[in-house]
Amino acid sequence: MKIARRVEAIRAAEVGAIAAAPGDALMRRAAAGVARACIEQLGGAYGRRVHLVVGVGDNGGDALYAGVALARRGALVTATLVAGRAHPGALAAYVAAGGRLGLTGRPDLVVDGVVGIGGRPGLRPEAAAAFEQVAGVPIVAVDVPSGVDVDSGETPEIHVDADVTVTFGSLRHAHLVDPAAAACGAVAVVELGVDFPAGDVEALEAEDVRLLLPAPESDDHKYTRGVVGVRAGSVRYPGAAVLAVAGASVGFAGMVRYVGAAGEQVVAAHPEVVGAGKVQAWVVGSGTDADAESHLHAAGGTPIVIDADALVHLPGAAPADAVLTPHAGELATMLGVSRDEIEARPLHHVRQAAEAYDAVVLLKGRRTLIARPDGRVRVNTTGTPWLATAGSGDVLAGLIGSLLATGMSGFDAASVGAWLHGRAAQACGDGPLVAGMLPDAIRAVVEDLFA
Ligand SMILES: NC(=O)C1=CN([C@@H]2O[C@H](COP(=O)(O)OP(=O)(O)OC[C@H]3O[C@@H](n4cnc5c(N)ncnc54)[C@H](OP(=O)(O)O)[C@@H]3O)[C@@H](O)[C@H]2O)[C@@H](O)CC1
């Protein structure tokens, strides 16, 4: 599990380590990691030109010590001190190692050491100008891309767009949550030997998913494995029913039931699907059109995935054990704000919705977020841009419903479902895909996990 923590918690955990380490030892360790990332990015150090953009705090100190390490390996290192001053010890070491002040020529790489966890969002004009001078050159950000809001993952003002971000000890929210995460590029964590407390934003990794997934026992039969019911599709949108049922039918639940106007098409595509009866979880909404509200009312009393058309029919709180799966536009309608506001502040809004509806809320996006009413959030890091295709949400809703039916919690079902769905898209290759390809790919991903 990847765990991201608030700045306050990180600072509190590091106090002891900083006090115990002699001089700038911790900063030098951090800087060594930054230098390693630069060398990796450049394919070597000797003769390469590296330019440091340096702020007044310890983030700038990290950049300068990284400059020291790079200069020792034969790189030609220059630096702009955006406020005209910098961490005294690091600056002295930098100058002693042959580092120069001021930009000369076009560098091969830029190191962003303007601000880290002590920064406010945005870039001051001197810092913005320093990056403009080297526009187009790859950037390695120290700790976070300067200008992003570290705890909220928001980017309310101008900020650095990095190719690689090197952080220390623990991930911060900005490394996982969009839009800031998109500005980080690839993220590397340098170990500092510090113990951190639990965090409130996390991301599942393959091993977590494997451990959470239900696998049938030898004495299981179809009813003990759980039955999922799908109420999706309509005369107008029969395909949504077929795709939601396909997502529900990848094989986690022991049986899939379908109730709705597209029964004929569903059974033609999935002969194993049966009609109304007792279920352990419902999936309601995809393509239900005018029938959404009546489906929602008919499906009460069990864990339930509420998607698409059904979301707008929710009264104040959702039914017990509900997972709501809106995209940004649907969440905007639910919360009475604009889509732009949701996309600018996804972490804030997904938490607000989870609390307001007293339900697990999965907000779809490049980095899908899954929030619980108590504020705990999982970020999904799998997926490709090709996944933004019609019907892909129907498959996801069905898949999550089938996991719910096996007895998983809504939070686990939603986050495991999102992870498998995204990984399946990746398995389809870096090219076009249609939603109908996902169920087979999900089965292959699960087979790989258990191999
Ligand atoms: N803790 C640890 O264990 C370790 C920490 N480490 C490193 O230390 C970093 C944190 O260092 P930090 O606390 O000195 O803060 P930092 O982010 O450098 O900025 C501070 C100053 O910048 C200014 N400023 C603010 N906003 C600004 C803006 N938008 N644009 C321009 N300037 C702005 C503001 O000063 P002001 O100008 O307002 O007086 C503020 O005081 C951390 O991210 C990591 O890299 C590593 O060495 C490993 C061990």
Ligand SMILES: [K+]
């Ligand atoms: K930075």
